Amino acid sequence: MTAGAPPLHSEEAEPEATMTRREPNPIRSDIAWSTRDRITVRGRDLPGQILGHMNLGDFAFLQLTGREATPQQSAVFNAMVITLVEHGMTPSAIAARMTYAGAPEALQAAVAAGLCGLGSVFVGSMEDAARLLSEALPPGQDHSGADLQAIARDKVAAYRQAGRILPGIGHPIHKPVDPRAPRLFEIAAENGMAGPYVALMQAIAAEAERVYGRSLPVNATGAIGAICCEFGFPWRIVRGFGVMARAIGLVGHLLEEGERPMAREIWLRVEDEASAHLRPE
Amino acid sequence: MTAGAPPLHSEEAEPEATMTRREPNPIRSDIAWSTRDRITVRGRDLPGQILGHMNLGDFAFLQLTGREATPQQSAVFNAMVITLVEHGMTPSAIAARMTYAGAPEALQAAVAAGLCGLGSVFVGSMEDAARLLSEALPPGQDHSGADLQAIARDKVAAYRQAGRILPGIGHPIHKPVDPRAPRLFEIAAENGMAGPYVALMQAIAAEAERVYGRSLPVNATGAIGAICCEFGFPWRIVRGFGVMARAIGLVGHLLEEGERPMAREIWLRVEDEASAHLRPE
Amino acid sequence: MTAGAPPLHSEEAEPEATMTRREPNPIRSDIAWSTRDRITVRGRDLPGQILGHMNLGDFAFLQLTGREATPQQSAVFNAMVITLVEHGMTPSAIAARMTYAGAPEALQAAVAAGLCGLGSVFVGSMEDAARLLSEALPPGQDHSGADLQAIARDKVAAYRQAGRILPGIGHPIHKPVDPRAPRLFEIAAENGMAGPYVALMQAIAAEAERVYGRSLPVNATGAIGAICCEFGFPWRIVRGFGVMARAIGLVGHLLEEGERPMAREIWLRVEDEASAHLRPE
Amino acid sequence: MTAGAPPLHSEEAEPEATMTRREPNPIRSDIAWSTRDRITVRGRDLPGQILGHMNLGDFAFLQLTGREATPQQSAVFNAMVITLVEHGMTPSAIAARMTYAGAPEALQAAVAAGLCGLGSVFVGSMEDAARLLSEALPPGQDHSGADLQAIARDKVAAYRQAGRILPGIGHPIHKPVDPRAPRLFEIAAENGMAGPYVALMQAIAAEAERVYGRSLPVNATGAIGAICCEFGFPWRIVRGFGVMARAIGLVGHLLEEGERPMAREIWLRVEDEASAHLRPE
Structure with a gap:
C-alpha cells in the first residue's frame, strides 16, 4: 500500500502512465526468434537441430529450461511428465467433455475448460510436496551433511501441530502402495537422480507412519515433487508440468467423446435428479 | 492426510468407489426447474413474475441470494456491480482481445480468457477488504457496541508489522480521492446501508493516514468490500461479483475489437521488440 | 494466400515486422478513460452520471452500444438478457461446478470453464435465428412493404431442401408452447418494439407448422433472435448476450456448489461406471 | 427441429428426461482404469510397461490412438508435434502472460487463456489443409491410382473461383521456403510415411505456383496437415495436436514471465495510448 507497491496490486491499479510521461521499459523474451529463412528455439535451429533429433519430452525440457536434457535427465523427465497425463474420468475430464458437447467446433476451449480446474485440490499436493522439500533443503546448496531424519521429524511434528495435511504421502485408493511412486524412484535411482530430496521424502513418509x-x-505426487526438486525446478513450476501433461490427456478424452459421447447422458441424469424435489407432481 | 480427508484432496484422490460398493449420495440444486409448460427460477415463474418485472441487477440479486432485493438493496447492489463492469484497457481486456483475434468464431472463449486473469492481483484487493472487515466484525452478530477505532488501530498495526498491504485504501492514480468510493458510500447511506462495515473501513483509512x-x-475496492459485508455476503463471493460484471465489460471490448481491432497491432509490436536482441543483423 | 491476406491468416502468420521496418498503427479504444480525479465510461461520468442512476441492464446497454437505453429499450433489453441467465443444470453449469471442485481458490476460472461451452450447440440456435432474420431483412432498410409470408415460404423451403434445422422454433420440452417466447413478444409489443423481425419469425413458425x-x-431463442434484430444488433453479438448473462447464472451455481456440493458425487458415479467394463473382477 | 434432432441442438434443448421416465444409457470410457494396486492406461500397466519405456511423444500417440507407435511413427509424430510447440510471441502467448499477471496463483488458468485463442485463425490453416486432403483422398481407400495432378488442378481452380484461401501453402515471412516443411517431409520420407497425401500437398503447391x-x-501447416492424413488421423483431431503442443510452449512462456515480466509494460503502453484521444488536456 505504501512505498514499494507491487507491479499490479489491485483492481484499481490503473497505470500511472495515464498521469505523467513515462519512460517505456524494454520488452524482451529469450525463447525463440525467426527470420526469412530461419526459425530458432532456445538457440537451436528448429528444422536442423531439433526436428528429427528430439522427442517431445526432451523438447519440452529444452523449452522450459533452455538446456538440453542429458540421457539421464531425459529418462527421468519423460517418466515424470507421462505420469501426469492421464488419470481416468477426473472432474477435469468431465468438465472438458461437457464443454465439448456445447462447442464441438472449439476443441481448444474444451481443453482450456478442463485445465481450469487443475488448482489447489488436484495439483496442489504435488506443488505442496515440492515446496515442503525445497524449503527444507534450499536449492543450490550442498545438502550432503543434512540430517534428514531430524528434518523429517520436525516437518511431521509441525504439520501435525498445525492440523495441516502432509503432502505426498498416503493414498485413498492405492493401498498399501501407490505403484507409481516406487517406479518413479527406481527410474530416478537408475539415472543417478535419487538424491537428498528423494531421501527426505521417504524419511517424511517413514516418520509419518511412525x-x-x-x-x-x-505417493505419486510426493515422488514427483521430490524429483522436481532433484532437477532443481522451482516449486512454482510443478503445476505447469501437470498442466502441460494433462492437456495431452484431455485431447484423448475429447477424441473419445467425439466417437462415444457421455456428456449428454451425464447431463440428462444430473438435470433429472437435481431439481426433482422442486418440480410439482 | 489422516482421518477427515477433505472431499477432493489431491491429484491422487481417485474415488474409493473404484474399490467397493458405494451408496450414492443425492444430487440436488434449488436454483431452477422446468416442466412442459413452466419455467421457474428461485421459486418465481420466469415468464410471469420475472420478465418485465425486474432489471438485470435485481435478477442477479435473486439468482445469487434466492431473495428479491428491496428497493434500497436494488439501488446499492446495482451501483456496486456497475462499478465493476469497466476499467478501460486492463490486462483482462487485452487478453480477451488477443484471444478473439485467434478465434473470432468462439467469442465465448475470448470472454473466458479475459475472466481467467481476475485473480489475486485484480480482484484480490476487494476480496481482501471484505475478508478483513468480516473477520473483524463477524456476520450475523450485533456490532452496535463495537469500538471501531480500536479495531482499526489493531488492524493497521497488525498489517504494518506483518509487512502486508492494507486492502481497500489508497490509489496509485486517483488522488487524493478515488471518486467512486465516496459515491458508493453516499448511495449506501441514502439507502440505509451504511452500517458498521462502512464505518470500520473509513476508520481503517483514517488510522492508516495517521x-x-x-x-x-x-478506494473503490474498499467501498465495495464494505458494502458486500453490509449485505451479509460471504467474502468468498465478492470475486464472483467482479467476474459477472467484467463479463459484460469484456463483451463490450470484443464488440469494439471486431469493429476497430488493436490485437494484431499489439502483437506485431511485441513480437518485433521482444526478440530483437536475438535476431542476427 | 494471395493478395489481400486477412490480418491474421494462419498459424504461420508471423508478423512481417520481423523482416522490415514497419510503421506502427495507432491503438485506440473509445470505451473509457480516467484521470487523477475522473472516471468516464462511454462519455458519462461514472460516479456522477451512472452510479445511482442506472440499473445493471441499462449500463450493459450503454457499455455495448455507447447509447443510453430509452425506457422502452430498457424494458425489452433487461427482459431479453434475464431470459438467458439461468437454464438449470446445463452442461455449462456442470463444467463450472467440476472446475470449482478442483480449484475453489480460482472462482473466475470456474466461470470461464462454464462459458467455454456456450458455442454452436447452445447459443447457436439464437445466433442462427438472428442471422436468418437479418439476412432476410437487411438492417438499416425500410421493410414496411416486405412480403413476410413469401419470405417465410422461401426460407422454410430452402432449409427443408438443405436438410437444415430451422432455428428458433419448436422445443423438445416446452410443448405446445415455450412460455418465454410469447412473454418476450408481449413485452416487445408493449414497448413498441414488435416490428418486422418479430412478425417474420412468427410467419416462419406458422409456415413450418403448415x-x-x-x-x-x-421458442425463446427465436424470440430473442428476433428482438436482437429489432434493436439493430448485428447477429454476431447475440452470442455475447448469452455469455454475459450466463456468467451471472454460473456465479449462482458456484455459490450453491460451495454450500451444497454435487461435483464430487457426479465424479464418483461417472468414474465408477465408465471404466467398470475394463476393471478385472 | 424435425425428426432426428441432434443430441444437443439448442440452448433450449432441456432434456426430455424432465418430462417422462427415461431409461439411462451407459457411460463408458476405454482409456484408463485403476484398482487398489494397478493403474492401467490404454491396456498397458502404467508403472511396469509405460514409465521408463516410452517418451512423452510416444505416450501421447498411445493416449490418442490406443496403439503403440512404431519406430517410424514415433519419429514422424514427435517431429510433427514439436513443430507446434513454440512460435514466439504470438497472441496466444501474450494472452497467457496478461492472464498470469492478474492471477499468478492460477497458472493453469493462464495456460487455459492462451489456448482459448487457438481457433480458426491460428490452427485453422492446418485443419483446413488436412480437411482438403482427406476429402480429396478419403481415408481407408487405396489411392495408388489417383491422378494427383488432376486433383490439384481441380482444387486450385475451385478455391480460386470461390475466392477462398488455399490452406497450407505460401508464407508471409518465410520466403521463399518455410524451412520446417521440407524438413518434415524429409523425416516422413526417411520413415516411409511420405505417401499420397504428401504428394498431393506438393502437387497443389506446384499448381498454385503455376x-x-x-x-x-x-508451408509448415500444409506439411503437418498432409502428415496427419498419412497417419490416418481424422482432420478434426489436428487442432488437438496444436492445442496439446502449445500447452507446453505456454508453460515455457509463463516461466519466463515469472522471471522477466513483460505483461505490465504491455498493459501500460496500451492503456496509455488507447484512450489518449479521449482524455482532456
Whole structure:
C-alpha cells in the first residue's frame, strides 16, 4: 500500500502512465526468434537441430529450461511428465467433455475448460510436496551433511501441530502402495537422480507412519515433487508440468467423446435428479 | 492426510468407489426447474413474475441470494456491480482481445480468457477488504457496541508489522480521492446501508493516514468490500461479483475489437521488440 | 494466400515486422478513460452520471452500444438478457461446478470453464435465428412493404431442401408452447418494439407448422433472435448476450456448489461406471 | 427441429428426461482404469510397461490412438508435434502472460487463456489443409491410382473461383521456403510415411505456383496437415495436436514471465495510448 507497491496490486491499479510521461521499459523474451529463412528455439535451429533429433519430452525440457536434457535427465523427465497425463474420468475430464458437447467446433476451449480446474485440490499436493522439500533443503546448496531424519521429524511434528495435511504421502485408493511412486524412484535411482530430496521424502513418509501408526507410503505426487526438486525446478513450476501433461490427456478424452459421447447422458441424469424435489407432481 | 480427508484432496484422490460398493449420495440444486409448460427460477415463474418485472441487477440479486432485493438493496447492489463492469484497457481486456483475434468464431472463449486473469492481483484487493472487515466484525452478530477505532488501530498495526498491504485504501492514480468510493458510500447511506462495515473501513483509512502520514482514503475496492459485508455476503463471493460484471465489460471490448481491432497491432509490436536482441543483423 | 491476406491468416502468420521496418498503427479504444480525479465510461461520468442512476441492464446497454437505453429499450433489453441467465443444470453449469471442485481458490476460472461451452450447440440456435432474420431483412432498410409470408415460404423451403434445422422454433420440452417466447413478444409489443423481425419469425413458425404438419411455435431463442434484430444488433453479438448473462447464472451455481456440493458425487458415479467394463473382477 | 434432432441442438434443448421416465444409457470410457494396486492406461500397466519405456511423444500417440507407435511413427509424430510447440510471441502467448499477471496463483488458468485463442485463425490453416486432403483422398481407400495432378488442378481452380484461401501453402515471412516443411517431409520420407497425401500437398503447391505465377511452396501447416492424413488421423483431431503442443510452449512462456515480466509494460503502453484521444488536456 505504501512505498514499494507491487507491479499490479489491485483492481484499481490503473497505470500511472495515464498521469505523467513515462519512460517505456524494454520488452524482451529469450525463447525463440525467426527470420526469412530461419526459425530458432532456445538457440537451436528448429528444422536442423531439433526436428528429427528430439522427442517431445526432451523438447519440452529444452523449452522450459533452455538446456538440453542429458540421457539421464531425459529418462527421468519423460517418466515424470507421462505420469501426469492421464488419470481416468477426473472432474477435469468431465468438465472438458461437457464443454465439448456445447462447442464441438472449439476443441481448444474444451481443453482450456478442463485445465481450469487443475488448482489447489488436484495439483496442489504435488506443488505442496515440492515446496515442503525445497524449503527444507534450499536449492543450490550442498545438502550432503543434512540430517534428514531430524528434518523429517520436525516437518511431521509441525504439520501435525498445525492440523495441516502432509503432502505426498498416503493414498485413498492405492493401498498399501501407490505403484507409481516406487517406479518413479527406481527410474530416478537408475539415472543417478535419487538424491537428498528423494531421501527426505521417504524419511517424511517413514516418520509419518511412525507417528500416525499406519501405512503412509510416498505417493505419486510426493515422488514427483521430490524429483522436481532433484532437477532443481522451482516449486512454482510443478503445476505447469501437470498442466502441460494433462492437456495431452484431455485431447484423448475429447477424441473419445467425439466417437462415444457421455456428456449428454451425464447431463440428462444430473438435470433429472437435481431439481426433482422442486418440480410439482 | 489422516482421518477427515477433505472431499477432493489431491491429484491422487481417485474415488474409493473404484474399490467397493458405494451408496450414492443425492444430487440436488434449488436454483431452477422446468416442466412442459413452466419455467421457474428461485421459486418465481420466469415468464410471469420475472420478465418485465425486474432489471438485470435485481435478477442477479435473486439468482445469487434466492431473495428479491428491496428497493434500497436494488439501488446499492446495482451501483456496486456497475462499478465493476469497466476499467478501460486492463490486462483482462487485452487478453480477451488477443484471444478473439485467434478465434473470432468462439467469442465465448475470448470472454473466458479475459475472466481467467481476475485473480489475486485484480480482484484480490476487494476480496481482501471484505475478508478483513468480516473477520473483524463477524456476520450475523450485533456490532452496535463495537469500538471501531480500536479495531482499526489493531488492524493497521497488525498489517504494518506483518509487512502486508492494507486492502481497500489508497490509489496509485486517483488522488487524493478515488471518486467512486465516496459515491458508493453516499448511495449506501441514502439507502440505509451504511452500517458498521462502512464505518470500520473509513476508520481503517483514517488510522492508516495517521500512521503512514499521507493521504490514504478508502478506494473503490474498499467501498465495495464494505458494502458486500453490509449485505451479509460471504467474502468468498465478492470475486464472483467482479467476474459477472467484467463479463459484460469484456463483451463490450470484443464488440469494439471486431469493429476497430488493436490485437494484431499489439502483437506485431511485441513480437518485433521482444526478440530483437536475438535476431542476427 | 494471395493478395489481400486477412490480418491474421494462419498459424504461420508471423508478423512481417520481423523482416522490415514497419510503421506502427495507432491503438485506440473509445470505451473509457480516467484521470487523477475522473472516471468516464462511454462519455458519462461514472460516479456522477451512472452510479445511482442506472440499473445493471441499462449500463450493459450503454457499455455495448455507447447509447443510453430509452425506457422502452430498457424494458425489452433487461427482459431479453434475464431470459438467458439461468437454464438449470446445463452442461455449462456442470463444467463450472467440476472446475470449482478442483480449484475453489480460482472462482473466475470456474466461470470461464462454464462459458467455454456456450458455442454452436447452445447459443447457436439464437445466433442462427438472428442471422436468418437479418439476412432476410437487411438492417438499416425500410421493410414496411416486405412480403413476410413469401419470405417465410422461401426460407422454410430452402432449409427443408438443405436438410437444415430451422432455428428458433419448436422445443423438445416446452410443448405446445415455450412460455418465454410469447412473454418476450408481449413485452416487445408493449414497448413498441414488435416490428418486422418479430412478425417474420412468427410467419416462419406458422409456415413450418403448415409444411411439417405439427406444432412448431417460436421458442425463446427465436424470440430473442428476433428482438436482437429489432434493436439493430448485428447477429454476431447475440452470442455475447448469452455469455454475459450466463456468467451471472454460473456465479449462482458456484455459490450453491460451495454450500451444497454435487461435483464430487457426479465424479464418483461417472468414474465408477465408465471404466467398470475394463476393471478385472 | 424435425425428426432426428441432434443430441444437443439448442440452448433450449432441456432434456426430455424432465418430462417422462427415461431409461439411462451407459457411460463408458476405454482409456484408463485403476484398482487398489494397478493403474492401467490404454491396456498397458502404467508403472511396469509405460514409465521408463516410452517418451512423452510416444505416450501421447498411445493416449490418442490406443496403439503403440512404431519406430517410424514415433519419429514422424514427435517431429510433427514439436513443430507446434513454440512460435514466439504470438497472441496466444501474450494472452497467457496478461492472464498470469492478474492471477499468478492460477497458472493453469493462464495456460487455459492462451489456448482459448487457438481457433480458426491460428490452427485453422492446418485443419483446413488436412480437411482438403482427406476429402480429396478419403481415408481407408487405396489411392495408388489417383491422378494427383488432376486433383490439384481441380482444387486450385475451385478455391480460386470461390475466392477462398488455399490452406497450407505460401508464407508471409518465410520466403521463399518455410524451412520446417521440407524438413518434415524429409523425416516422413526417411520413415516411409511420405505417401499420397504428401504428394498431393506438393502437387497443389506446384499448381498454385503455376496459376498464381509466384512462389507458393508448402508451408509448415500444409506439411503437418498432409502428415496427419498419412497417419490416418481424422482432420478434426489436428487442432488437438496444436492445442496439446502449445500447452507446453505456454508453460515455457509463463516461466519466463515469472522471471522477466513483460505483461505490465504491455498493459501500460496500451492503456496509455488507447484512450489518449479521449482524455482532456
